[in-house]
Amino acid sequence: MRATVARIENEHELARVRNFELAGLVAFAFHEPKKLPKYSKTNSKSAVPDEVAQAQVRAFFIAMAGRTA
Numbered sequence: 001m002r003a004t005v006a007r008i009e010n011e012h013e014l015a016r017v018r019n020f021e022l023a024g025l026v027a028f029a030f031h032e033p034k035k036l037p038k039y040s041k042t043n044s045k046s047a048v049p050d051e052v053a054q055a056q057v058r059a060f061f062i063a064m065a066g067r068t069a
Helices: 002-031 050-068
Strands: none
Touching: none
């Protein structure tokens, strides 16, 4: 239940950020279209390969099991 609530809150926050950025671009487009920023891709980290992600999850669960035993 908590995971569902956290996921919904995260989606809502992402939508808020997206709408805020869109409002800024709309204001530029309406008032100063010549100064509208050019689109550029984000410099996000490269995606983690599945094998690495699975190893991280496995290590997490092993560590968690060790704490409860």
